[in-house]
Amino acid sequence: MSHPLLDAPISPLRQRLIDDMNMRRFSRETQRNYLRDIGRLATFLGRSPDTATADDLRRFQIEQQENGIPVPTMNSIVSALRFFFIQTLDRPDMARRLVRLAHPRKLPVVLSRDEVARLLNATTCLKHQAALSVAYGAGLRVAEVSMLKVADVDSQRMLLRVEHGKGGRYRNAMLSEDLLALLRQWWIVGRREGVMHREGWLFPGQHAMKPISTRQLYRIVVEAAQAADIAKRVGPHTLRHSFATHLLEDGTDIRIIQVLLGHAKLNNTALYAKVATRTVRAVTSPLDKLGLFKPGDISPGG
Template sequence: MTALRRRMIEDMRVRNLAANTQRAYLQYVRAYAEHFGRSPALLGPEEIRAWQLHLIEAHRSRSTLVVATAALRFLYNVTLKRHLAIEEIVMSKQPHKLPVILSPDEVTRFLDAIRSVKYRAILMTAYAAGLRISEATRLKVSDIDSQRMVLRVEQGKGHSDRYVMLSPRLLDILRSYWRLGRPQHWLFPGRFPDRPIDPSTLRRACHDARCRAGISKPITPHAMRHAFATHLLESGTDVRTIQLLLGHRSLTTTSRYLKIATSTVCATTSPFDRLPQHPITPLDSEQQPAHR
């Protein structure tokens, strides 16, 4: 391990960056150095620009470009303390796309089509409580508080704890699930009992269940969280409450669901409907086109 890599790891740990973020930053900085065959400490604004163009020409996704750029910003601004270079690291603008939302009927059909009891319980939990799939898979048995009817989400995104509602129906499902395997620590253990299930294993299960349910919309594990927020909003829950349940830091992030809550949007009266009604009449003789 080079001294620069060690220092960057220390800087990320001091700032308590998430483990996945640390791995991604190190991966992209290493790829950046290997591309030019030199230490990043010897590279500057021109190489940074050339690296970004290389990623674009290689048809890498926009999200990849954003993370790779963030990694270089951290490297030069924090670890190398080259504040003049930071202005040269332009952050690529991500297009804002609205997620595809499942209807309540589609959610029911999708969940019913999941064959694995464990996978179905995980995705039901994600929908019932609006959890990120990483949060659902890392639930512990002790996180279920049936007295207060809440689930404890420990160290979610942003290293924050929060409580979410525990649906009585979900509690019955989780109790039935627990009686089958009797997990001791992790509610949803993986291949090894001392480790939680890997979230990536659920992507294939979503694809298979979507096909069996005959749903044309794309479905990922995160679709359950989107459906949770949208369905709450459409049923009249205020945005601030949804923000707390989702664990969003900013209300702006939660407010994007206002754009996709179709029953709320479509129920709004158009100003056109408030105009005085006039019958549609044929064009008068002066406006009618001349016939040849």
């Protein structure tokens, strides 16, 4: 079934939506997801999504729930539709009809330091090792790693410039001495192979003029985890989770970690306190401070 957001050539409605997203510097992945999710509504309606009524939105969300669409997916669709109705159509009244559902957040999968080292050493080439080292060493999202350019490496200030962060936000990420040394090795090899250029991508894809895809980065992580005999379910974001958790365990202030991750809300960063096992073990229980129980004081009998 056709609808204006997917038809070719690009309809004025789709172009206006794309312009609105470009103006806010949304990443390519976010734009693709928003177009897909708004397309879901158009397919449900069988007509242009800008003709939707409040009752249409209600029926649409009910059908999603009945079809067993996961809550995180439903909330992502709500985000896309709210942007569409508020920014593109200037109909905030419709956006208020969209309901976000509460759901318990799962604790992130975190690798131990030894597992991270094994995974990075299990990569098959220097480019892959460097890309995954950036994800862990700077705590970047997979799309942020993909969109890095050579010029984003600021060795003078020891920073990585992230110009395509979530929501189009710009930030500086940390650049450690070891990571810089690895990136310099990759620069030498990439130049020798003819794929690296001063104005080009830090991690080119199969075509040097295009960046490595997020899908390929995901595949690289999965294959490296398998080669390293890591049983946990691992993806590129696992390295970002591990970065934040290990910093927290080392005593880094949680607000600094929030800035490094580019989190808009501290609540998102605070989640890592639940998986920082070294931090938990470092705390002395108030029971121990009472001094009631000493080794050998308690009889093993009932």
